Amino acid sequence: MEFINVSKKFNDLKVLNNFNIRFEKDKITCLFGPSGVGKTTIANIAANLTEIDNGEVKVTENAVYSFVFQEPRLLEWYSVYDNIDFVLKNVYNSDKRVNIIKDYIDMVELKDFESYKPKELSGGMAQRVSLARAFAYPSNVLILDEPFKGLDMKLKREMISLFKKLWNESKRTVLFITHDVDEAVTLSDFIYILNEKPAKIIDYINILEYNDVSEVKYRLDI
Ligand SMILES: Nc1ncnc2c1ncn2[C@@H]1O[C@H](COP(=O)(O)OP(=O)(O)OP(=O)(O)O)[C@@H](O)[C@H]1O
Ligand SMILES: [Mg+2]
Incomplete structure (x- = not known):
């Protein structure tokens, strides 16, 4: 570029x-x-x-393109899982999505928090979701x-x-x-x-x- x-x-x-x-x-x-x-x-x-x-x-x-900003910009009413799912909806079918999302949630060590909403996360955890989302997107x-x-x-x-x-x-x-x-x-x-x-x-x-x-x-x- x-x-x-x-x-x-x-x-x-x-x-x-x-x-x-x-x-x-x-x-x-x-x-x-x-x-x-x-x-x-x-x-x-x-x-x-x-x-x-x-x-x-x-x-x-x-x-x-995918983006990570200073503030995580997650959708407040969606869970960790759904925040990643949201950006992948139009890209992969649901079977493939499940695997990709699980992999990335695992990689950023948020396995136990996938149903949490952004408000229930610390700043660092929210930023990890944001990194996972940016990388999960192709x-x-x-x-x-x-x-x-x-x-x-x-x-x-x-x-x-x-x-x-x-x-x-x-x-x-x-x-x-x-x-x-x-x-x-x-x-x-x-x-x-x-x-x-x-x-x-x-x-x-x-x-x-x-x-x-x-x-x-x-x-x-x-
Ligand atoms: N949409 C806009 N309308 C008017 N001025 C703008 C707009 N976007 C940026 N600017 C101006 O352009 C200049 C550069 O802004 P920019 O946001 O690119 O800086 P930056 O290097 O990212 O700064 P920071 O490190 O504070 O984020 C600034 O003077 C800003 O006021
Ligand atoms: Mg700037």
């Missing part, structure tokens, strides 16, 4: 001006940068949820917009390793947005550091080239 000279204005505010970026297939690409720089706007453009003013967005053929592009924000350190680490487990089982192109240095270096393959308005890429890091990620951290100190 690639942006070529993309420009986007909201009223008089230029968020992107001839902006270029690439997202490699089945890799985790991180957008790192301060609040308001345009990260969510880039994700929304990538997912075709926001129209651009100028330029071109080249998307892989048959791109299918997408090939996964957009994560600050999915671990607001979780405590321990839970965040657990969620990151859970994410890696799910992703290793079922790889997809990931666009991962974060402000958090630890998250960026532990999860990403590539990091684009954004700053300024309109958004500019001020640094690009290929994590795969580093043996020791602590060397990368100072570059994220913006």
Whole structure:
């Protein structure tokens, strides 16, 4: 997936001006940068949820998206099971759905909670449902917009390793947005550091080239 000279204005505010970026297939690409720089706007453009003013967005053929946001966005009146079932209804027949949903509920360790409603879950559990739902859906592009924000350190680490487990089982192109240095270096393959308005890429890091990620951290100190 690639942006070529993309420009986007909201009223008089230029968020992107001839902006270029690439997202490699089945890799985790991180957008790192301060609040308001345009990260969510880039994700929304990538997912075709926001129209651009100028330029071109080249998307892989048959791109299918799933999302995880900062807040889990579950359907309050549905159980854990039904929240996942809801997005798969039009994709798989009921026999296949049952197996997939059970597998994913198992993987995120919520077997005993499948009949619980979102209100009856902790924040971390709800976020696990949201991860399970995003992976259960047969997408090939996964957009994560600050999915671990607001979780405590321990839970965040657990969620990151859970994410890696799910992703290793079922790889997809990931666009991962974060402000958090630890998250960026532990999860990403590539990091684009954004700053300024309109958004500019001020640094690009290929994590795969580093043996020791602590060397990368100072570059994220913006
Ligand atoms: N729908 C919209 N209408 C008007 N302005 C918008 C809209 N969406 C975003 N903006 C503006 O575009 C700029 C970039 O917003 P965006 O949400 O992409 O930032 P961000 O990098 O995701 O920030 P954060 O880290 O706080 O989530 C902001 O100045 C914001 O006010
Ligand atoms: Mg944002």
